[in-house]
Amino acid sequence: MARTKGDHEARRRDVSEAVWRVLSAHGFGGLTMRAVAAELGATTGLLTHYFATKRDLVAYALDLLDRRTAEGRRPYEGEGLAALRAALRDALPLTAEATTSNRIWVSSWDTALADPALGADHAARYATGRDRLTTLVAAAQLHGDLPPGDPADIATAAQSFTLGLTIQALLAPTAFPPSRQTRLLDDYVASLTTG
Amino acid sequence: MARTKGDHEARRRDVSEAVWRVLSAHGFGGLTMRAVAAELGATTGLLTHYFATKRDLVAYALDLLDRRTAEGRRPYEGEGLAALRAALRDALPLTAEATTSNRIWVSSWDTALADPALGADHAARYATGRDRLTTLVAAAQLHGDLPPGDPADIATAAQSFTLGLTIQALLAPTAFPPSRQTRLLDDYVASLTTG
DNA sequence: CCATTCACACAACAACTGTTATGACTATTA
DNA sequence: TAATAGTCATAACAGTTGTTGTGTGAATGG
Numbered sequence: 001m002a003r004t005k006g007d008h009e010a011r012r013r014d015v016s017e018a019v020w021r022v023l024s025a026h027g028f029g030g031l032t033m034r035a036v037a038a039e040l041g042a043t044t045g046l047l048t049h050y051f052a053t054k055r056d057l058v059a060y061a062l063d064l065l066d067r068r069t070a071e072g073r074r075p076y077e078g079e080g081l082a083a084l085r086a087a088l089r090d091a092l093p094l095t096a097e098a099t100t101s102n103r104i105w106v107s108s109w110d111t112a113l114a115d116p117a118l119g120a121d122h123a124a125r126y127a128t129g130r131d132r133l134t135t136l137v138a139a140a141q142l143h144g145d146l147p148p149g150d151p152a153d154i155a156t157a158a159q160s161f162t163l164g165l166t167i168q169a170l171l172a173p174t175a176f177p178p179s180r181q182t183r184l185l186d187d188y189v190a191s192l193t194t195g
Numbered sequence: 196m197a198r199t200k201g202d203h204e205a206r207r208r209d210v211s212e213a214v215w216r217v218l219s220a221h222g223f224g225g226l227t228m229r230a231v232a233a234e235l236g237a238t239t240g241l242l243t244h245y246f247a248t249k250r251d252l253v254a255y256a257l258d259l260l261d262r263r264t265a266e267g268r269r270p271y272e273g274e275g276l277a278a279l280r281a282a283l284r285d286a287l288p289l290t291a292e293a294t295t296s297n298r299i300w301v302s303s304w305d306t307a308l309a310d311p312a313l314g315a316d317h318a319a320r321y322a323t324g325r326d327r328l329t330t331l332v333a334a335a336q337l338h339g340d341l342p343p344g345d346p347a348d349i350a351t352a353a354q355s356f357t358l359g360l361t362i363q364a365l366l367a368p369t370a371f372p373p374s375r376q377t378r379l380l381d382d383y384v385a386s387l388t389t390g
Numbered sequence: 391c392c393a394t395t396c397a398c399a400c401a402a403c404a405a406c407t408g409t410t411a412t413g414a415c416t417a418t419t420a
Numbered sequence: 421t422a423a424t425a426g427t428c429a430t431a432a433c434a435g436t437t438g439t440t441g442t443g444t445g446a447a448t449g450g
Contacts (some may be wrong), residue, residue: 030309033408109302164354
């Protein structure tokens with residue numbers, strides 16, 4: 001059975017959500033054509049129309065992960081140092097949704113490191129994330145909240161700290177409840193002010 | 196053909212190195228029975244004698260990764276803050292060997308997060324790593340190099356920073372040459388002294 | 391010296407993977 | 421209205437995976 005143009009765009013959204021559900025349940029390691037098709041209640045014949053090859057599906061999933069993460073970020077929160085802290089806090093697995101999202105990120109690294117082209121795309125995504133933090137750092141410096149210093153280096157260090165804390169929290173959830181994560185983050189942000 | 200007891204222990208070392216070579220080349224995602232057997236110049240019938248099931252092979256590989264990483268660590272380097280910095284520096288992908296080792300670690304997370312039992316073992320390994328850093332932090336405090344504060348929290352923050360920097364360096368090697376990694380680490384360690 | 395046990399090769403299995411070919415059905419266009 | 425193009429199901433393919441069973445030859449122990 002064919003579909004109208006409106007139905008087709010609705011189908012595209014269905015495909016996106018099916019990919020997301022598979023990623024949430026099994027990560028990138030469990031991202032298979034048949035798993036997505038089954039989650040969609042369809043067969044692989046449908047998927048071949050949207051993704052000619054497996055690589056296309058993986059590339060789409062990588063991009064979907066990036067977009068879904070961006071959507072989950074709150075737009076603006078305070079200014080100066082408060083905005084930087086809010087941005088870093090948004091990256092931590094403090095909620096159930098953020099936990100699954102971060103789990104998918106971790107599983108994506110194995111896939112990205114195996115394929116140079118996909119890895120380059122992934123690296124570019126992290127670079128834009130660092131740029132976003134860099135502007136927040138520069139704004140905080142202008143605001144007088146942070147001492148002088150290369151904003152890019154400070155942003156990179158902050159992203160490193162957040163990234164590493166995320167991994168440890170994912171591997172040991174009981175040892176890193178949200179309260180401890182926020183406390184560690186607040187301590188780190190506080191240490192930035194004393195240059 | 197059978198083997199003597201001495202040959203059998205040599206064979207055990209051969210199996211270990213075959214597993215390691217497979218991990219180095221393809222990560223945990225490419226760790227298959229046949230790949231290890233082929234690397235060994237043997238068939239899967241040999242492996243079933245050492246690993247009854249795939250899970251056993253994965254668990255062994257996880258433990259092997261931990262032991263190989265521990266062997267790569269230099270025993271003692273300075274005291275006080277210098278020892279802490281040396282320990283953190285050993286964790287970064289500054290050399291080719293450290294890079295492949297860290298790449299394997301990243302690929303292991305996908306596997307570990309998928310299996311709760313394996314994930315618990317992995318979390319325990321990171322916990323002992325944090326304990327090791329905690330004692331170094333406490334020693335540095337006694338030495339007068341670090342201001343007072345919970346040594347466990349400081350060690351956890353330091354491990355988070357190192358872990359996150361490692362990931363960014365693996366994804367973007369050109370943006371994070373060894374010189375920049377060490378500079379960022381030195382800046383971080385320096386920030387610890389001004390409590 | 392003979393029986394047992396060990397260490398392995400070889401082969402096959404069922405399940406799963408990505409990919410492709412074929413055909414049917416519907417919407418669009420001429 | 422007739423022809424075309426788009427949208428999907430169905431089925432099959434070749435390859436890879438973990439696992440299992442059978443057989444064989446050498447070392448070991450009584």
